[in-house]
Amino acid sequence: DIQMTQSPSSLSTSVGDRVTITCRASQAIRSDLGWFQQKPGKAPKRLIYAASSLQSGVPSRFSGSGSVTDFTLTISGLQPEDFATYYCLQYNSYPWTFGQGTKVAIK
Amino acid sequence: EVILVESGGGLVRPGGSLRLSCVASGFTFTNSWMSWVRQRPGKRLEWVGRIKSKGDGGAKDYAAPVEGRFTISRDDSKSTVYLQMSSLKTEDTAVYYCVTASYYSGLSQWGQGTLVTVSS
Numbered sequence: 109d110i111q112m113t114q115s116p117s118s119l120s121t122s123v124g125d126r127v128t129i130t131c132r133a134s135q136a137i138r139s140d141l142g143w144f145q146q147k148p149g150k151a152p153k154r155l156i157y158a159a160s161s162l163q164s165g166v167p168s169r170f171s172g173s174g175s176v177t178d179f180t181l182t183i184s185g186l187q188p189e190d191f192a193t194y195y196c197l198q199y200n201s202y203p204w205t206f207g208q209g210t211k212v213a214i215k
Numbered sequence: 216e217v218i219l220v221e222s223g224g225g226l227v228r229p230g231g232s233l234r235l236s237c238v239a240s241g242f243t244f245t246n247s248w249m250s251w252v253r254q255r256p257g258k259r260l261e262w263v264g265r266i267k268s269k270g271d272g273g274a275k276d277y278a279a280p281v282e283g284r285f286t287i288s289r290d291d292s293k294s295t296v297y298l299q300m301s302s303l304k305t306e307d308t309a310v311y312y313c314v315t316a317s318y319y320s321g322l323s324q325w326g327q328g329t330l331v332t333v334s335s
Contacts, residue, residue, distance in 0.1 A: 142321045151312055151325040195260055199321030203278045204262040
């Protein structure tokens with residue numbers, strides 16, 4: 109199975125800050141990676157697919173980059189509604205696997 | 216608007232069975248792959264399995280922890296996907312989500328989830 113390692117596991121930050129979350133795959137996955145946002149008690153919401161394609165309706169402050177094994181989710185100018193947990197997902201090979209999550213909290 | 220509504224969750228004894236349903240609307244269900252994803256309390260998201268559209272052969276794949284115990288099926292006439300769970304274990308306790316899927320973009324739209332609790 110492909111292991112997805114996210115870092116950091118958690119971070120404390122402020123409104124307006126730039127946030128960067130990384131995800132590393134244990135083997136090459138081309139650009140078959142998505143990013144999801146989950147708020148407590150809610151279903152996840154897709155932000156990014158194919159490593160860098162922005163999901164329709166998602167604010168442009170969210171962006172994704174990377175390929176092969178190393179990927180990044182960047183939030184440029186954190187908003188109050190962005191405090192949540194973020195997960196990466198590889199869908200290159202079965203079983204599809206998620207990272208362990210990154211909790212973004214208010215400092 | 217894509218809408219996915221799961222049902223069928225509840226409390227079940229270890230070793231028991233349960234069938235989850237997910238009714239879909241707002242998109243062409245017949246052409247869509249569907250997945251189930253679960254989240255144990257306080258844990259990361261975990262992909263459970265996927266069923267392809269009949270047009271793509273209808274193949275099913277499962278995660279190792281559920282292989283042989285869980286079965287995904289679909290009824291395109293009802294725009295519904297099912298997750299039949301048997302030989303349930305306490306570690307199967309989780310919120311189960313129905314999710315649209317594709318080869319090109321992975322998981323996309325999510326239902327609200329249904330809670331399955333396996334306990335004696």
